[in-house]
Amino acid sequence: MTMSNSGGRRKPPTIHDVAREAGVSRGTVSRVLNGGHYVSPTAQEAVNAAIRRTGYVVNRHARSLITGRSDSVGFLLTEPQERFFEDPNFNVLLSGCTQALAAHDIPLLLMLAGTKDERRRITRYITAGHVDGVLLVSSHSGDPVAEELREAGVPLVACGKPIGLGSKVSYVAADDRDGARDMVRHLLSLGRRRIGVVTGPLDTPGGVERLAGYKEVLAEAGVEVDERLIVSGDYSRASGEAGAEQLLARAPDMDAVFVASDLMAQGVLAALHRAGKRVPDDIAVGGFDDSPAATAASPALTTIRQPWDRISAEMVRVLLAQIGGEDPAAVILPTLLVRREST
């Protein structure tokens, strides 16, 4: 008859156990845990050894109870499910933020605010102080949750410039306008002159900026800006498909198209293929994001790379700074043209 211990969770060692083991007081152990100021090398050593021996891990609940911090942050996505399902950009961002936070030993709580009920529940949860701050991702228009959080004084950093929230909320974004300029310049350099564009949602700064970059470069190059060559999308694959069809109908002589997201560009490629257009021979296609969708597309997309790793890292950095009491900040990061097969 063997006695199995696996399956029973034994109660973990406390700071008292460590203190006793190391022959010091709780206070000293606590000091070692948090920075180790005002503690002798001898004690430091003894405590660390005791921690290793006992396998001690701090009880975050007890800590949070007294500090008032939760040492965790929320990742809030206020997008409809379908968007989350189809756009791998979210995964990249989510992964990047999770890892950046992990370096600080801060867990990420995933919050998906699809329905109105969920929004209320989540808002309540956040304002109750269960997280120290929020990483906000919402590419689309006016966001009541964000506004409420801002008013409640919750540290908040958005991915992409948010709309209607004044300057009180931090954000990290790629340089949309500049990226768009690079892409359109690239298309011009290939000799294309009838360049269409499928924009992002025009009620968002990102969408507007990318379109502005497009117009600017054309104007600089002395190429007429033809309104028939401009259609707007919402970053979804389907809207790219629809946009391309519209463009083909309105401007059959189009020889290139700048698409404001890779996902939409996938749709554009599908529509062009169906219409019998060859990419890039007949029509060159440029995307935006350099999301996993860009390389998954065939032909692989020439696109504007958003530096996702830096974006997520900066979002976390800015958020933690703000939690630490610093003022909100805006960070704009440079983009990079990545040339692949579609141009």
Add this chain to the structure above:
Amino acid sequence: MTMSNSGGRRKPPTIHDVAREAGVSRGTVSRVLNGGHYVSPTAQEAVNAAIRRTGYVVNRHARSLITGRSDSVGFLLTEPQERFFEDPNFNVLLSGCTQALAAHDIPLLLMLAGTKDERRRITRYITAGHVDGVLLVSSHSGDPVAEELREAGVPLVACGKPIGLGSKVSYVAADDRDGARDMVRHLLSLGRRRIGVVTGPLDTPGGVERLAGYKEVLAEAGVEVDERLIVSGDYSRASGEAGAEQLLARAPDMDAVFVASDLMAQGVLAALHRAGKRVPDDIAVGGFDDSPAATAASPALTTIRQPWDRISAEMVRVLLAQIGGEDPAAVILPTLLVRREST
């Protein structure tokens, strides 16, 4: 000079405040909060009113400190980043679990275990009791993290039957074998006889089962099982593409192919298209999962639907039951053939 209050987080009301407001003791408030047994209707009423008036929300840290529970669970993904980025199945699962947990007011902590260091950190975090249980997603082979967690007695429920963990760990899975049988029967019913297969990873139960279903049905139908028609993949898009090329080279007369995941099927479609094969006229393609990838593909994929919403709901249900002290359980859910354009 206006005085702005927004931006300053005021300290939230405690259970004491509510008790005073309602004219009862802390104990009574606590009882109302947890089930309301042994509380008079009068008190009940008064407490609820007080809660509403004060905007009280329980302090989870204080509660956790004494109960020993964290009232949160981890969602652990032990997959390489690229897999997470390309496969929308994860998003569906993640979303489903988050929502199912939200109904119980339990937050989900996202844990991505890519590197060895991350694995160690995460294991430590979990075994320290910072989460009550873990939802495990890892489609691939032997998982040391899972083994360690199981040994530590952490409630654990896997998505898909895990390998090498004995019967001690719960899992929820679709009926892989039956789903595969349905698909192959469907292909046979279309008159196809030279049916290729791109399997999942054969060191996983899921991959093995789907292949077994394929072989079974062919045998039943008296169709020869030709080893040249069998190639194995790893659920990635690229492996689907490579698999299809291999199949075309080895068996040019192939008239259908059963692909063990939608993502691989996307790759298969791309390869077939490049080879000039028409789908479904020349070759019918059947996928598995009914992930968002299935409808995004063109032509849209006929596939075997895994009931994702039920899977995530069951995972959460089983996990919570196990946290509550019940024994591990295995749940197998039925699949459904969804016919679209590719067959």
Add this chain to the structure above:
DNA sequence: CCGGGTCATGTGAACGGTCACATCTGCATG
């Protein structure tokens, strides 16, 4: 040799809940 600083350490009081227990009331039962 003493007063005043810095460093190192210990100690009690929080933090905001829950839980076990004690108390009190009312009512039915023998």
Add this chain to the structure above:
DNA sequence: CATGCAGATGTGACCGTTCACATGACCCGG
């Protein structure tokens, strides 16, 4: 009428930290 039992409520202890404060050791300058 005493007894018991269930319902309803209050009370103190406790969970494991951190923090403010007190204490002690040591060194340095006057």
